[in-house]
Amino acid sequence: MSSQEDKVKTLSETPADCQAGQGSGGGPFIVLFFIIGFVASLVVGWVIFPKVLYSQKSQPFDFNHRLHLEQVDDGCQSCHFFREDGSFAGVPKLEQCIDCHEDVQGESEDEAVFVEQYVAKEREVPWLIYSRQPNCVFFPHAAHIFGAKLECRTCHGDTGTSESLKPYEENRITGYSRDIWGRNIAGFKSNTWDRMKMDDCAQCHETAGIHDSSVQTGRDACFVCHK
Amino acid sequence: MKQEQTQHRPKRYGMVIDLDKCTGCGSCMVACMAENNVSFKKDESDKLLSITWMRVYKITNGKPFPDTDICYIPRPCQHCAGQHEGHSPCVSVCPATATDYSRETGIVSQIYTRCFGCRYCMAACPYHARYFNWWDPVWPDGMEKYLNPDVSPRMRGVVEKCSFCFQRYQAAKNKAYLEGRRELEEDEYQTACTQACPAGAIVFGDLNNPDHLVHKMVDPDLKHGGRPRNPEVFRLLERLGTNPKVYYKSGRQWVRKAGDNYLPGEKPGADMHKSHS
């Protein structure tokens, strides 16, 4: 009520001001204020928001993929292997590492952390998984590797040849790894591995052109990737 | 070459439940709950608020003692194909495409993360096979340990239902891919209820595949929505034209008749399968 009243008062007491403000004095200011608001909110939305949205976490210790890849015979699958039932083991467990890492290898600090904190204490390493899909997703690596003959790189980029681990960024609201939405806050991507959203799966499936099992969407049926 | 040809032969997964063998023991219900992370509350005696993807109905012939007879009807989601493949009562009404029909398997899916809980599908389903999560699911401390990672637990406010244990299909496909196959053997993909049924009353398989037991038992008329040709086999509410993929078998006339609605004096017969569109 009071603001109503206020308005009434201002409007009725100073009709001249109103006119003036409308006509001359207010004009540039109004535009200026508009621009201030516009620019400020753009900055907030594009720059500050992503910084606030994602928390940065560091891995338990660093890991050199390139170094390991050189040591093994079977490429990525040497460590990230398929189980007999066709399921994908994902990030290796301690028991796979332990063969070589029973004792400290080399002089890196990370190696020391690994052996002392985890190998010695028989604790699994709590890796933060960049490409972790949410619980509602069923992603069959077997179908993609053996069926579609995709390369790991198509989705995981150059992780296999990286020499250190980037910080893990977690969406504070959803708990998802940033790699799912992608680095670009607007959701743009230039490489197939820049994003891991449902749209990306769907896009690839559509390109592959063999799937149209969903009655509703004319694309792949929901249960192909969901559980 | 052969593999190439069979690669896209669509499946029509379905189930036959022998009601004369079914003992109403409830194993299918619990096997389903255990497999599919179905939640439970302290009081589950209000069956209108009790999530049972597989619900065993008890029906009676209505006659007085000692001529009375009872029969149990296990009712999973019927995975209706509808009048034209995929026009299931529920799939057609879901506004957000949270429930879908797959031409490849004939399975009606429900995606809990897509569902926003409007419950239109529940209103549409004459079998009451769909259940709403009125509450947050709560497992007593420690019991969440037995949850199956292949099925995502549902959150409050979404609809859930039987998926024909689709996670088992996914797992079987995984193994097939690893072994360089695309096709699954009959026994590679079986639902939890089928597997558990101590009476062996539930049979599951591909209705399109003449080698599968379901096909042999039903002898489905695939040109007419899979209508059973075996006179002892029937489907629930055949006349609605929902064309379910769950079939029932019974030697008892009154049980078969209870599967559908009939006008007074009307007798169940082959020409009851009327299309309404």
Add this chain to the structure above:
Amino acid sequence: MKVDRRSFLSLLIGGAAGTALSPLPWKLTDDLSIWTQNWPWTPVPPRGESYYETTTCTLCPGGCGIKVRKIDQRCVKIEGADEHPVNKGGVCILGLSGLQLLYGPTRIRTPLKRVGKRGEGKWEPVSWDQALTRLADKLKEVRAQGAPEKAACLLDSSRGTVGHLFRRLMTVYGSPNFFTMPSVEDAYRAALKLTQGIEARVGFDLENADFVLSFGCGLLDGWGSPVRVFKANSTWKENHATVVQIEPRLSNTAAKADHWLAIKPGSEAELALAMANVIVGRNLYRSEFVDGFCENFQGLKRILALHTPEAAAAATGLAPEVVVKWAVEFARASRPVALYGRGQGRTAAGSLRQCMAVMLLNALVGAVNRAGGMWTVPDYDYIGWEEPELDEVARAGLERPRADGAGSGKYTPASSLVQRLLGSGAGQLPEVLMVARCNPLYSLPENGAVKDNFDKIPFVVSFSSFMDETAANADLVLPEHVYLERLEDVPVTAGLSCPVIGLCQPVTEPRWDTRSLGDVVIALARKIGDSAAAAFQWDDYEACLKETLEDKWDTLEERGFWYDAEFRPPAWEDGEGKFRLAGGKLDEVLQADEIVPAGDPAKFPLILVPYDSIRLAHDYIGDPPFMIKAVGDDVLKGKDVCVQINPATARKFAVSEGSIVQLITPVGKARVRVHLDEAVMPGVLYVPRGLGHTAYDAYLAGKGINVNALIGSLEDPASGFDAAWGIRAKLAKV
């Protein structure tokens, strides 16, 4: 510059435009919806490697093989083991719910010592050493008084190494008071002894029968080894075998049977004897068996003479022609078999007369030790431990009579009569009672009297894994592992035709500070010391088990079970044995009085009969949440159990569907909900077993009533078994 309202508005509009052109609102909307998809309070089961481990289910005597699906270290699902001879991949509703017991809130996590009053729920966690010492001290104290018979122990059964370890402990300790919970197998065992003079168990070659005459057996309600019987039933359907169910209520078994004979409750023996009369009278009996291998046929004829179809008609309510018809059909079938054991047959042995009458029917049609018939299966004999050295006290103690009188005098046919130990007619109560794998405080009839007697026992020890009624009222609790955590032999009886020993193997690390019961007994014996310690020289239970099973161990470890598929009962032609049809104790049994339910018919015009449901566990294990969820709303509604009543009876007593009434019997009363059901005989009320728990968790406790609190026990005059199948009752307005 004057910042007026308009400038401010302009700022806002600019802000809104800028915001709309930034990812903020859109990403935030999306993320909020994703947040709802991943609510932190909704559990996310960790992924991992999936594999199976096989073991044996011990939740009932059925002995099914199960495989437990595991994800890394977690057990996530129980399924039936496909190769197992008992269940061939099937699994029952209780077996499927097992993980809720493993991970459930009713597990006892550590040994407990009572600190409050009995049953008050005040406990002090103690170490295993303290707990065992306390128990050993108590036992030594009793023994020091020269009355070792004052210590008693009560188990679900005496089978297997654990049963025998307990028995051995009692022996070296010097107490004859080793008890097992009643079962229909007791009656069969007694009947075998009387008819064939042998100690053995009864098995049924169900799968090969073509005519099954079931005297109230809940074949599809959990009788015998449930999954095996379910499978047999499906076989009958496929082979067009005839199943006739004789029972006053249309149970699941009756509903699935080809024919249901609704007889008055308690008249089974009359009917069986009348059928025998018809078979004998019409010369339909198999003379090659009766004349060839039976004794005293004439004696039987004399007894049967009184049991005419007309007499049976009066007792059962069936027409005499119906009695004759089914007797004739039964006798004319090629592989008929008659079965005894009311409901699941796990609450009481029942009337020996009735068991005998049914067994005679089998004899008359030659269905004894023949394909599709009743088989005599020798007891498992793999426990070949040396007899322990007994000291003076033990020898003296063992000379003293058992507290229940079983095995002597009129109770000769019985080996254990728990009801006589703890029921209303109890004589001498023990000073120390050890209870394992059973829950007598819940599952014995005359619940009130049992509870009173229990309170009088100075020291009660429970070995339960769960806080059941008995554990809750114990002084000391030494929790054992649940079956998924322990190693143990499971010799299966439960009416199996062939011997099967399952191996219960740990599929998971023990979740709490519990122990294997075998280890507990060995440790206890060591604590008692002297001759007791000397009799338990094994390093631990595992060593004992391996040594005991010797040649079978490798098979057990490899396959998870040992199975004698080739087993056939000895053919009569090959042996000396005879089947006695009458004479002596047999006559006494056959001519014993019919069991009549307690209560004055004038005051209590109705009869209450408890019934068994496969969806309600009522032994040692209470219904886990999944099972109680599967219970229909015509059985349990809210907190009220439904009493099944025929609509005609309901009209007569002016009660209607859903009304809440008092169910009153001579021994108790309870609040129940009326459920009208044409499936039950007029004048008879039915209440399920398995509800009305006061212990366990909030998913089970406080729901419905324990029907054992409403029924009394009736001693079978021929054996001392509890033979009560019901009690007189009435309904009253609340």
Add this chain to the structure above:
Amino acid sequence: MDSALIPEGVKRCPTWKFLLALAIAGAVLLWGVVAMLMVWFKGLNQTNMNDYYGFALWIWADLAFIALGGGAFFTGLLRYIFGIKELKNIINYAVLIGFICYSSALLILAIDIGQPLRGWFIFWHANVHSMLTEVAFCLSCYFAVLCIEYLPLVLENRQLDKVPFFHNLSHNMHETMAVFAATGAFLSFFHQGSLGGVAGVLFGRPFAFRTGINIWPWTFFLFTWSAAAYGPCFTLFITWLTEKITGKKLVKDNVVELLAKIAGWMIITYVVAKIIDTVYWATVTAPSLGFKWTFFYSDNPLYGKWILLTEIVLCGIVPGLLLIFGPTRRNPAARVIALLLGVLGVSLNRWVMVLQVMAVPVMSFDKWVLYYPSWQEVATTLLPVAYGVILILISYRYLPIFPQEPELNPIAPYTPANGAEATAGGQAGDESETEAVGQAAPAGA
């Protein structure tokens, strides 16, 4: 003290009375808001809905509100497309009522879903085959149209109108109103229809299921037609109620009678269609699915055959004839009774098409299930009613809703004689206004 905001040429009750009325309606509103928040935070377990009653009171409220709000599009159609000039004197109020009904329906929909934060999926992940999708899209679009239609009215407030921009905006919007009215009518046809389709397409529910044309079941057309027939009844009824409460004549009789006459013909034609539909359903559709039509009315007195009789005769033929027949139409009492019957009839129809559908068992061995709403459901359903009352109170006080009001209720210069009269009249009106806040709620519900 708020006199500067009150339109010129009309008189309004004292501020304290206005505030009191607001407070009473506000209390009901607050109650509803509490219930709404409970539902949002605790979930739909706060309702008495269950797995058999997935749709219940709220969906009925949605359907009923939208049917009753149908006066807006239909009056708009008549006014702007068919050019019936007289109706400009009631179109404002029709728009306001429509605005209230539609905003309420949207709010209830937002409460009714299990996952409100995912509500936008209906647009983003739309399944175009679903009637509910059609409802959501058309409803939202039409609500936008209603906002556009309501906005000029707001801008006509005495003070706002002084702002040249607003004045011009309002004026220009008035010019283009025909376009919006046409859009509104078009959208309304689809969402009113698709609301009918919501039940009619349920081929698993023989009580609701109707055959039809192409993808549209007959209920699609029946719902549109009935909204057009009964919506104006509600507009007229609320207008009458407002007149009673304020104690003033606000709309001239010829306007009211004209709209009432049109409504009468619409009702009669609707009832004819409804009878044909019912007969066809009862004799052809239902029997072909194995149901005798009487079965659907066989279990309990709530869902008895009285419903058909009431819907078709008492709330269909009777009000239709009363409104068509000149003498009864001109008789205020008969007219109001007819309007009220119409309002009840369409509400009953919507109730049946939601709740009876859920009550009837389909599987032969299933049971009839009845339902009653929880207080939270009732409160959240009354929330929009209270909100509607408040919006009407404010709009009536500060906006020139009724163009004919100054003419019908001239404010004469003060003389002792007419001053006393005016005051007395005003007071009487004011009193009834404050009282009627309480009355309006049940009337609207």
